[in-house]
Amino acid sequence: MDDLLADFVAETREMLEASGGEIVAWEADPSDRARLDTIFRFVHTVKGNCGFFDFPRLEKLSHAAEDALSECRAGRREADSALVSAVLAIIDRISEMTDAIEAGEEFPEGGDDELIAALQGSDDIVVASAVMPEAEPANDQAAGETDSDEGSDNEISAPKPARAQAVQRSIRLPVDLLDEVMKGVSDMVLARNDLSRRLREAGEQPTIDGPFDRLSTILADVRAAITRMRMQRLEHLFSSLPRLVRDLSNELGKQVMVDFEGGEVELDREMIEMVRDPLTHIIRNAIDHGIEGPGERLKNCKREIGLLRFAARQAGNQISLVVSDDGRGIDTARLADKAVAAGLYSQSEVDRMSDRRKHLLIFEPGLSTANEVSSVSGRGVGMDVVRANIERVGGSIDVVSKPGEGASFHLKLPLTLSIIAALTVGAGGQRYAIPRSYVEEIVFGSSSNVEFATAGDRRLVTFRDKRVPCLALGDILGIDEIDDAEWDSKTLVLIRLASDDVFALAVDRVFDHEDVVVKPIAPAVMETRLYGGTTLLDDGRPMMLLDLPSIATNRLHMGEGRTTDVVEEEVVETGRKAVPIMLFAGLDDRKRAVRLDMVRRIDTVSREAIDIEGKRAQAVIDGSVFALLGLEFGKLPQDRCRLLRLTDGESEVVYAVNEVLDAADMDGEIIPSQDDPLIEGVTLIGSSLVPVLDGHALFAQQRVQRRTQEVLSCRIPGDSDWARTILEPLVEAAGYRIAADDGEDADVEIQLAETAQPEHPASARSVIRLTQDPDNAGADGDAIYRYDRGGLLAALKQARLGRTA
Amino acid sequence: MTDLLLQCLVAGRHAAIPASDVQSVIEIEEITPIPGTPEFILGLTALRSQALTVIDCSLALGLDKTVAEDDQRAAVVEIEGHLYALLVDAAYDVGEALSQPVAVPGGFGAGWQRAARGMVETESGPTLLIDTSSLIAGPMVEAA
Numbered sequence: 001m002d003d004l005l006a007d008f009v010a011e012t013r014e015m016l017e018a019s020g021g022e023i024v025a026w027e028a029d030p031s032d033r034a035r036l037d038t039i040f041r042f043v044h045t046v047k048g049n050c051g052f053f054d055f056p057r058l059e060k061l062s063h064a065a066e067d068a069l070s071e072c073r074a075g076r077r078e079a080d081s082a083l084v085s086a087v088l089a090i091i092d093r094i095s096e097m098t099d100a101i102e103a104g105e106e107f108p109e110g111g112d113d114e115l116i117a118a119l120q121g122s123d124d125i126v127v128a129s130a131v132m133p134e135a136e137p138a139n140d141q142a143a144g145e146t147d148s149d150e151g152s153d154n155e156i157s158a159p160k161p162a163r164a165q166a167v168q169r170s171i172r173l174p175v176d177l178l179d180e181v182m183k184g185v186s187d188m189v190l191a192r193n194d195l196s197r198r199l200r201e202a203g204e205q206p207t208i209d210g211p212f213d214r215l216s217t218i219l220a221d222v223r224a225a226i227t228r229m230r231m232q233r234l235e236h237l238f239s240s241l242p243r244l245v246r247d248l249s250n251e252l253g254k255q256v257m258v259d260f261e262g263g264e265v266e267l268d269r270e271m272i273e274m275v276r277d278p279l280t281h282i283i284r285n286a287i288d289h290g291i292e293g294p295g296e297r298l299k300n301c302k303r304e305i306g307l308l309r310f311a312a313r314q315a316g317n318q319i320s321l322v323v324s325d326d327g328r329g330i331d332t333a334r335l336a337d338k339a340v341a342a343g344l345y346s347q348s349e350v351d352r353m354s355d356r357r358k359h360l361l362i363f364e365p366g367l368s369t370a371n372e373v374s375s376v377s378g379r380g381v382g383m384d385v386v387r388a389n390i391e392r393v394g395g396s397i398d399v400v401s402k403p404g405e406g407a408s409f410h411l412k413l414p415l416t417l418s419i420i421a422a423l424t425v426g427a428g429g430q431r432y433a434i435p436r437s438y439v440e441e442i443v444f445g446s447s448s449n450v451e452f453a454t455a456g457d458r459r460l461v462t463f464r465d466k467r468v469p470c471l472a473l474g475d476i477l478g479i480d481e482i483d484d485a486e487w488d489s490k491t492l493v494l495i496r497l498a499s500d501d502v503f504a505l506a507v508d509r510v511f512d513h514e515d516v517v518v519k520p521i522a523p524a525v526m527e528t529r530l531y532g533g534t535t536l537l538d539d540g541r542p543m544m545l546l547d548l549p550s551i552a553t554n555r556l557h558m559g560e561g562r563t564t565d566v567v568e569e570e571v572v573e574t575g576r577k578a579v580p581i582m583l584f585a586g587l588d589d590r591k592r593a594v595r596l597d598m599v600r601r602i603d604t605v606s607r608e609a610i611d612i613e614g615k616r617a618q619a620v621i622d623g624s625v626f627a628l629l630g631l632e633f634g635k636l637p638q639d640r641c642r643l644l645r646l647t648d649g650e651s652e653v654v655y656a657v658n659e660v661l662d663a664a665d666m667d668g669e670i671i672p673s674q675d676d677p678l679i680e681g682v683t684l685i686g687s688s689l690v691p692v693l694d695g696h697a698l699f700a701q702q703r704v705q706r707r708t709q710e711v712l713s714c715r716i717p718g719d720s721d722w723a724r725t726i727l728e729p730l731v732e733a734a735g736y737r738i739a740a741d742d743g744e745d746a747d748v749e750i751q752l753a754e755t756a757q758p759e760h761p762a763s764a765r766s767v768i769r770l771t772q773d774p775d776n777a778g779a780d781g782d783a784i785y786r787y788d789r790g791g792l793l794a795a796l797k798q799a800r801l802g803r804t805a
Numbered sequence: 806m807t808d809l810l811l812q813c814l815v816a817g818r819h820a821a822i823p824a825s826d827v828q829s830v831i832e833i834e835e836i837t838p839i840p841g842t843p844e845f846i847l848g849l850t851a852l853r854s855q856a857l858t859v860i861d862c863s864l865a866l867g868l869d870k871t872v873a874e875d876d877q878r879a880a881v882v883e884i885e886g887h888l889y890a891l892l893v894d895a896a897y898d899v900g901e902a903l904s905q906p907v908a909v910p911g912g913f914g915a916g917w918q919r920a921a922r923g924m925v926e927t928e929s930g931p932t933l934l935i936d937t938s939s940l941i942a943g944p945m946v947e948a949a
Contacts, residue, residue: 183855187853190853191853428840430837430838430840476841477840477841478840478841479840519855519856520886520887521856521858521887522846522858522887522889522941523885523887524842524843524846524858524941524942524943525839525842525846525858528839528841528842530840530841531839534849534856535856536851536856540851541835541837541851542837542848542849542850542851542856543837544837544839544849
């Protein structure tokens, strides 16, 4: 509202200034019809605006003046000097009131009626002399009140300027002038850069360096201020939307609420104008197709009133604007049918599409989900135009939809039309700029993760299991032929277009990230369809900005969404076969792999936690003991050891490694290896052969005690030292838990034949009796000689089997 | 007719560019080539903070390349909001046109005919008046 008010004030003042000359001329010749018309238009406009803002006094005054003037225009009244004076008095009053409005002050009451009465042709001299002086002191008084803290001197001598200071004055400027100033500042920056380079070459000169630094700082400030001059709060755009939404929803018999967030985000004025139309269309689309009628909404347990949300956020050099509705979402089935009907895709192509792909069909030319062309959505512009417009200003648009829950459109807009974040790359000895928003990743061609292949003449690159087309920038520009061997020396910039197509751009090298000011290029250069604009490097040399979408369209027929399916399908296929593995360097620093599913976690333990004695090697992690493997390849590091904790689902072992390298997908075959029993085989990861550990062999070799879910308990005689010190560990090693002394039901009880009280009821389901005398064993019922290890373990095992059977 | 003309030498012939079109005459030091463009577009050069598209007038007329000299002069013109530097063999003075541009029976020869508005009389004799917007369109692509 404040902005609108400021606009009103600015407009009124502008008209006052413009009509100032007219008024004087009219005064000289009251019969001049053209002047009369101009002044009539002024009061008429003021009257109209006042009604909008609820300024009854202004309205009344301008209305009275308008009436009198329209009488003159109709020829019913002669424009005499009395009328001219009265009208001029009113215009003066309007001017004063406008000042007061801008300052946020109350204009002193009274005087209006006299002015209006004067219009009726009474004694004009009285009006001019009596009313005007009356208004002046009143005005000064008001000014003095607001600025009383500025001192009384000021109040008396210069009340008017004092009041002006209290107000943030605004003026209107043509955008051309702003551009001119901006260009000048850019020139200054370049001149500064040039100077800076020369100063550097000349060596240190304290007398010059100081002022030069100051100049640089000032210039940076000025540049920032100029940029801000072009900025406008998004509120300006938002403020016009409620009305649009209201009109549309009335027309369509729907009820829609709007919610705004982030109106304080600032955007380039021109950018705001550029997104106005696309945004309007998205709103139309949402209200027409997305949000259901009140009846349908109630049936679906939604609030009767639909909600349309606008959320803006600034993220670095980009503004993200999300428009979401809570309607029925995008009708993918119908969209797909339309696409088939329109001949854009075949039925089988559509069938293969993911839901997300189908959502993106909304941006295809010639599609609309509305069956009938309504007055609202069907104006011959589709979402394809919206996307084209957004992309033209360097933005992108995406859609997310959930059936029954609504759809949201995600717009990404650059802060300004002319400054973009770019990556500078080199090819053929020259630099080129790539808009950074397209850059997904940068990899070296020599990296082991990158694999080149050819299909016909098309060069492909495989990276992260994706096979994407690869273009060499030098080749695109026709400046450089690339030999097969040279690919490794290139740097690959992975480009993701707005349509989600990905391709790799091979460049000689990547230089830097920088914000560049983009200028348009001559039509003849545009015709090459390679460049989107030009920009100047710091040293003042020009650099071309590559037009990646158009390059992709020309070279790869991308961007129309056709190739994506093929690529996607391919990925899905390889994805199914691929087995995730973990690459690590063993203790001998050789690269090996283990299936990722087997790796439970990676632990780092100190050397003290590892105990190796003869063939037995164990590690303690978090109080648990694990068998340690992988030692055959080398010595453990002195201080800390990296251990892979492997599991077969039941038991765990740890495997010593020097370093965990990477996770990768094993999509090739495993070539079985016979020689090394611990290796399942070797496979090709990237371009190197990697042995894969044989999980089966690892665990088989270990015969690790199965960690049973239910640990059986065993009661041993509590009063025997021998039982506690010798027997207990053995029983525990056999996988039993020592039962508490009494009162607990144990699965097995071990009794000592010599000390056992036969009358003591065996509380366990099975009892093992031990005897001290080897001769008694077997003779005395089922007793086992206490050092018959095999017999005892067999008995325990028997008990376990009986329990679990 | 008192039109002022920038007199220059293009492909060894006297030619003139309406001085009202010309913003300035510059010496071109460095040209950044733009790969992929027609041959007559030599590239870009920077004039303060603006990039100029450098056009070789001879090539644009379908004639031989402008002879490279040490100081390459170019006339800066603005056409449809874009700045061009028209590279010429040599740029002379600004002179007055002494006549209206007139057609010469039989034309001016291939290439010249398309980009010339006609012949004008100047103090230094008859001169071809170049139409800059036709010039920057480059030589006609021969119909296959």
